[in-house]
Amino acid sequence: MTSAELLASLGVAAKGDVAVRSPVDGATIGHVAYDTPASIDAKVAAAVQAFRVWREVPAPRRGELVRLFGEELRTNKAALGRLVSLEAGKILQEGLGEVQEMIDICDFAVGLSRQLYGLTIASERPGHRMMETWQPLGPVAIISAFNFPVAVWAWNACLALVCGDSCIWKPSEKTPLTALATQALLEKAIARFGDAPDGLSSVVLGLADAGKALAADSRIPLVSATGSTRMGRALGPVVAERFGRSLLELGGNNAMIVMPSADLELAVRAILFAAVGTAGQRCTTLRRLLVHKDVYDALVPRLKAAYGRVTIGSPLEAGTLVGPLIDKAAFEGMEKALAAAKSDGGVVSGGGRALSETYPDAFYAKPALVEMPGQQGVMLHETFAPILYVVKIASLEEGIALQNGVPQGLSSCIFTRDMQEAERFVAAGGSDCGIANVNIGPSGAEIGGAFGGEKETGGGRESGSDSWKAYMRRQTATVNYSNALPLAQGIKFDVV
Ligand code: UN1
Numbered sequence: 001m002t003s004a005e006l007l008a009s010l011g012v013a014a015k016g017d018v019a020v021r022s023p024v025d026g027a028t029i030g031h032v033a034y035d036t037p038a039s040i041d042a043k044v045a046a047a048v049q050a051f052r053v054w055r056e057v058p059a060p061r062r063g064e065l066v067r068l069f070g071e072e073l074r075t076n077k078a079a080l081g082r083l084v085s086l087e088a089g090k091i092l093q094e095g096l097g098e099v100q101e102m103i104d105i106c107d108f109a110v111g112l113s114r115q116l117y118g119l120t121i122a123s124e125r126p127g128h129r130m131m132e133t134w135q136p137l138g139p140v141a142i143i144s145a146f147n148f149p150v151a152v153w154a155w156n157a158c159l160a161l162v163c164g165d166s167c168i169w170k171p172s173e174k175t176p177l178t179a180l181a182t183q184a185l186l187e188k189a190i191a192r193f194g195d196a197p198d199g200l201s202s203v204v205l206g207l208a209d210a211g212k213a214l215a216a217d218s219r220i221p222l223v224s225a226t227g228s229t230r231m232g233r234a235l236g237p238v239v240a241e242r243f244g245r246s247l248l249e250l251g252g253n254n255a256m257i258v259m260p261s262a263d264l265e266l267a268v269r270a271i272l273f274a275a276v277g278t279a280g281q282r283c284t285t286l287r288r289l290l291v292h293k294d295v296y297d298a299l300v301p302r303l304k305a306a307y308g309r310v311t312i313g314s315p316l317e318a319g320t321l322v323g324p325l326i327d328k329a330a331f332e333g334m335e336k337a338l339a340a341a342k343s344d345g346g347v348v349s350g351g352g353r354a355l356s357e358t359y360p361d362a363f364y365a366k367p368a369l370v371e372m373p374g375q376q377g378v379m380l381h382e383t384f385a386p387i388l389y390v391v392k393i394a395s396l397e398e399g400i401a402l403q404n405g406v407p408q409g410l411s412s413c414i415f416t417r418d419m420q421e422a423e424r425f426v427a428a429g430g431s432d433c434g435i436a437n438v439n440i441g442p443s444g445a446e447i448g449g450a451f452g453g454e455k456e457t458g459g460g461r462e463s464g465s466d467s468w469k470a471y472m473r474r475q476t477a478t479v480n481y482s483n484a485l486p487l488a489q490g491i492k493f494d495v496v
Pocket of ligand 1: 101148226
């Protein structure tokens with residue numbers, strides 16, 4: 001199937017003057033048109049109108065729209081998964097997994113549409129009832145990154161839709177086609193649903209200025225943005241300036257601690273998936289391996305051997321484990337980080353460009369493992385590429401201190417069979433991250449938990465648990481059903 005046929009099968013008319021290139025081979029796979037300030041303004045205005053209608057629709061019926069969307073995703077999983085693979089460069093298995101993640105969040109959101117529970121609160125006044133209710137919030141802007149071009153939008157949009165909000169989606173300029181395909185599937189569901197308002201969900205295409213326009217727009221009470229810490233630093237203050245709310249999911253610098261009792265076989269498999277999977281381009285990618293000195297020599301050579309067997313190639317071919325980096329800049333960033341690691345005393349194995357003769361216009365990289373004399377320099381930063389820094393540790397305390405000793409706080413894990421070590425890792429004095437796993441790598445989270453992290457990761461939580469509350473307005477309501485007017489705190493205030 002050609003890319004044009006694939007896009008057509010997903011209902012995308014790829015028209016416009018901006019070429020979209022696949023990281024697989026650099027070929028043009030479609031065209032899009034960017035929005036203008038005027039068209040962005042019109043989409044926001046339509047989202048405001050749609051919100052006024054949608055907020056009145058009973059939540060379980062709003063859930064019905066998301067249920068229908070989930071059906072469209074199930075029917076089109078193979079095609080959309082392939083487009084994700086083609087446009088973002090992740091291997092087909094992961095492209096399909098990403099669509100599955102969307103289906104899962106649809107199911108979660110449908111159930112949630114009957115469970116947007118509030119509270120009944122005991123009032124201190126006689127004849128009064130107090131309650132806490134969750135009301136729809138307004139149009140939500142969703143700014144998504146290239147590496148999870150559709151799933152992270154779905155985490156936000158499926159919850160926002162059942163919460164009674166309208167959505168405006170600004171995808172990464174690197175992955176506009178998957179966004180258009182997803183929007184087309186949602187529109188199919190909307191048509192089947194029957195009476196959803198126009199403008200309930202729209203896509204805004206463009207560069208950073210389009211995202212900034214949404215961030216600055218006071219008609220949008222919530223801006224949910226996924227991307228680099230740099231992007232969050234630029235957007236966050238713009239939203240805060242107008243007292244909007246932002247939900248930020250930014251850079252990660254995720255670590256694994258390997259203790260002497262660990263099952264090293266499991267650890268090697270987990271490290272491999274987490275460090276080289278998605279070519280190191282997940283925000284949850286494993287970037288720092290903190291290995292206890294007693295198992296260092298047993299683990300690291302095994303890991304190097306496994307790295308040597310990793311298959312690099314077209315993500316569309318079965319058997320490939322590592323696809324391309326998203327673009328030339330990503331490859332250059334990797335080279336720069338490896339050079340910096342060397343000058344910090346790191347010993348690099350792997351790295352460098354692969355398959356440049358087969359794919360001169362694409363950027364495949366050999367995953368790199370860097371043995372560092374200590375945690376320092378370039379290791380403290382997130383480089384969105386398959387680089388794993390390895391540091392020897394002498395104790396769990398040292399491991400936890402290093403694990404927490406970076407500016408980011410997204411995901412973390414420990415491999416151990418010692419119960420006390422495992423418990424200490426997930427206790428108050430353990431990992432300071434939003435995600436802490438035991439005998440599981442840091443990436444590949446399920447949708448049922450709240451997803452996000454602390455410190456420079458931005459503090460937002462998306463997806464499962466009670467993340468839905470971010471998409472609603474909390475209202476405290478007190479109803480007086482008596483014939484008196486008692487004031488709170490027993491205050492007397494009467495004219496005589
Ligand atoms: C991201 O990279 O922005 O936990 C999200 C994971 C995926 C989501 C990653 N479920 O790796």
